[in-house]
Amino acid sequence: MAGLTLTVVSPEREVLREDDVDMVVAPGIEGELGLMPRHAPLVTQLQAGTLRYRSGGDERYLTILGGFLQVMQDTVTVLADGSERSDEIDLERAERARAEALRELEEARTSGDDATVIRARLALLRALARIRTAQRAGRG
Amino acid sequence: MANPLELRRRIRSVENTRQITRAMQLVAASRMRRAQDAADAARPYAQEVLGLMQQLVAATGDDLLPPMLRTRPVEHSAYVVMTTNRGLCGALNTNTVRQAMEDVEESRASAEVSVIVIGRRGRVALARLVPMIAAFTDISDRPTAADILPIARMVMDGYLAGDFDEVQIVYPEFVNTLTQRPTSLRLLPVVLPEDTDPRDADVIFEPDPATVLEALVPRFIETVLYETLLELTASEHSARMVAMRAATDNASELIDALGLTYNKLRQAKITSEIIDIASGANALAQRV
Numbered sequence: 001m002a003g004l005t006l007t008v009v010s011p012e013r014e015v016l017r018e019d020d021v022d023m024v025v026a027p028g029i030e031g032e033l034g035l036m037p038r039h040a041p042l043v044t045q046l047q048a049g050t051l052r053y054r055s056g057g058d059e060r061y062l063t064i065l066g067g068f069l070q071v072m073q074d075t076v077t078v079l080a081d082g083s084e085r086s087d088e089i090d091l092e093r094a095e096r097a098r099a100e101a102l103r104e105l106e107e108a109r110t111s112g113d114d115a116t117v118i119r120a121r122l123a124l125l126r127a128l129a130r131i132r133t134a135q136r137a138g139r140g
Numbered sequence: 141m142a143n144p145l146e147l148r149r150r151i152r153s154v155e156n157t158r159q160i161t162r163a164m165q166l167v168a169a170s171r172m173r174r175a176q177d178a179a180d181a182a183r184p185y186a187q188e189v190l191g192l193m194q195q196l197v198a199a200t201g202d203d204l205l206p207p208m209l210r211t212r213p214v215e216h217s218a219y220v221v222m223t224t225n226r227g228l229c230g231a232l233n234t235n236t237v238r239q240a241m242e243d244v245e246e247s248r249a250s251a252e253v254s255v256i257v258i259g260r261r262g263r264v265a266l267a268r269l270v271p272m273i274a275a276f277t278d279i280s281d282r283p284t285a286a287d288i289l290p291i292a293r294m295v296m297d298g299y300l301a302g303d304f305d306e307v308q309i310v311y312p313e314f315v316n317t318l319t320q321r322p323t324s325l326r327l328l329p330v331v332l333p334e335d336t337d338p339r340d341a342d343v344i345f346e347p348d349p350a351t352v353l354e355a356l357v358p359r360f361i362e363t364v365l366y367e368t369l370l371e372l373t374a375s376e377h378s379a380r381m382v383a384m385r386a387a388t389d390n391a392s393e394l395i396d397a398l399g400l401t402y403n404k405l406r407q408a409k410i411t412s413e414i415i416d417i418a419s420g421a422n423a424l425a426q427r428v
Binding site for chain 1: 178182184285346347349351356363366
């Protein structure tokens with residue numbers, strides 16, 4: 001049985017293109033989403049999180065900062081707002097971003113600045129997505 | 141110009157200028173390549189977004205289309221005019237601004253018009269011609285997708301709030317190194333090209349087509365803006381490269397011409413000195 005073709009693109013570049021993928025697990029907007037070959041055609045939104053896929057016994061991880069996923073004839077295409085392979089993640093920077101977002105969130109909550117609360121929460125989600133992806137890939 | 145010292149000074153000054161224009165030419169060439177690479181790298185995403193848009197529009201049905209895909213009578217048009225921050229790039233900005241003004245005049249027959257300008261050059265050129273909503277002059281030489289977010293936000297908010305009923309982009313399309321063509325493109329309301337390759341109709345949409353489409357439209361707008369911004373960047377550097385090459389060539393020509401004049405002058409001086417000495421010697425010889 002032929003595997004899946006997985007393509008991950010972000011606005012600035014193609015992040016990944018791989019053939020013969022056995023399984024993809026993506027952070028769907030309504031929960032984790034497992035995809036195997038011969039999946040029915042599907043279009044869904046993604047939330048910030050980790051996308052993992054298995055290929056030849058190896059499990060690999062990518063950060064997804066929200067976006068869309070499309071399954072069509074054993075081709076999985078991810079249109080990510082931003083995405084990095086686990087080995088590209090700058091963990092230190094993500095940790096700093098998390099601390100910064102938490103601090104901003106705290107400040108904005110006490111001052112009742114709703115716009116900043118939303119922005120800080122999004123920044124926090126992005127930082128967490130990166131950190132968790134790196135952790136699952138066994139880094140740090 | 142008859143003074144040899146003066147000539148030497150001019151030659152040296154033109155040589156300095158040539159050094160600068162040649163350096164600028166090389167820098168522009170490398171930046172142009174980088175901008176082209178960025179445009180190539182951005183293409184896969186843009187193609188996927190477009191394909192997905194077409195598919196979602198087909199699945200959503202006309203009466204559920206989000207507002208940014210619906211046309212309405214145009215009472216107010218907004219133009220996004222893309223120009224460079226820096227000059228020394230030939231007629232690039234002049235051509236873009238001229239195209240923009242032609243379009244603006246045409247729209248003015250039936251609607252109110254205002255502009256959103258990108259680039260300092262355009263801000264200066266359009267300042268008194270059209271009411272300006274905003275000018276973005278802090279976009280870097282190496283634009284990232286994040287650079288266009290404030291512009292996209294402004295355009296979409298304005299359209300949804302009814303401040304304007306259509307948005308056009310005018311930008312210099314990068315055709316090749318020697319040619320940049322001022323081009324107009326409608327950004328809003330979104331009009332998609334005919335789907336040449338309609339995909340499978342039996343698709344599951346989560347949560348549902350209209351919701352996914354509504355979330356995707358902003359990405360589409362951002363993508364179009366990012367692509368045109370990369371076109372602008374590639375056009376800017378190629379135009380500058382060509383302009384600087386011409387300047388370098390002109391400087392070389394000028395140096396040659398000045399050198400020729402200088403040598404002639406020197407030759408003439410030597411000749412007249414020899415004549416002086418020779419005739420002096422002759423006069424002495426005759427006296428004896």
